[in-house]
Amino acid sequence: MNAPTERSRGLYRLTENLMAACMGVMALAVFINVVLRYGFGDGIPASEELSRLLFVWMVFIGAAAAYPAGEHMAFTSLVGMLQHKPAAMAVMTVLIRVLVITACVMLGWGAWQQVVVGMGSRSVVLGYPVALLPLPALLCATAIGVMALIELVRHKPLDLGHAGDTE
Numbered sequence: 001m002n003a004p005t006e007r008s009r010g011l012y013r014l015t016e017n018l019m020a021a022c023m024g025v026m027a028l029a030v031f032i033n034v035v036l037r038y039g040f041g042d043g044i045p046a047s048e049e050l051s052r053l054l055f056v057w058m059v060f061i062g063a064a065a066a067y068p069a070g071e072h073m074a075f076t077s078l079v080g081m082l083q084h085k086p087a088a089m090a091v092m093t094v095l096i097r098v099l100v101i102t103a104c105v106m107l108g109w110g111a112w113q114q115v116v117v118g119m120g121s122r123s124v125v126l127g128y129p130v131a132l133l134p135l136p137a138l139l140c141a142t143a144i145g146v147m148a149l150i151e152l153v154r155h156k157p158l159d160l161g162h163a164g165d166t167e
Contacts, residue, residue, distance in 0.1 A: 008068065015065035022058035026051045049125045053132060060136035064143040070159045079158060089158075097152040104145030111138035 029047040037043040066072050079096070082088045111134045118131035150156075 012065060012069070015061050018061050019058050019065075022054040022061070026054045026058075045125045049123055053123075053126075053128070056133055057136045060140040064140045067144045067147055076158075090155075093155075093158050094152065096158065097148050100148040101145050101152070104141040104148065108138055108141035108145065111135070111141060 029044075029050050033043045033047040063072075079089070079092050082092055114134035115131045115138055118129060118134060121130045122128065123130055
């Protein structure tokens with residue numbers, strides 16, 4: 001695996017900070033809501049909607065950040081058996097990258113359709129455009145698809161650093 005560049009480290013820190021901010025705001029909103037509900041008999045309805053929106057964004061930011069770091073779940077035991085057969089490994093690498101790109105296209109297409117549908121409606125409590133809920137899925141699919149396409153074009157080998165693990 002190549003050493004991370006300063007730019008990729010900066011992007012990784014940015015995604016970590018965004019996820020931490022989402023988690024912090026969610027935790028604070030839920031905590032305040034719980035205290036108000038149990039202590040005073042009334043809560044803030046917006047905290048549930050805000051937490052749901054931030055959770056969706058946090059998950060997809062994390063998914064996009066995990067791809068270049070090789071942190072997604074992988075079934076490397078099957079592909080690991082091909083390590084000593086370079087031709088078969090090359091074919092499997094291309095197949096896996098094509099499957100990742102195909103999955104990203106399908107996820108992106110579905111998310112795009114939901115974004116378009118959500119443009120015309122607003123959330124019940126906070127009033128934000130409902131398109132903000134599927135938007136991170138579209139952005140994540142685009143980011144991972146582009147990264148997989150770049151890896152495919154550059155003929156980057158699969159990272160089997162954890163091939164001995166059973167996953």
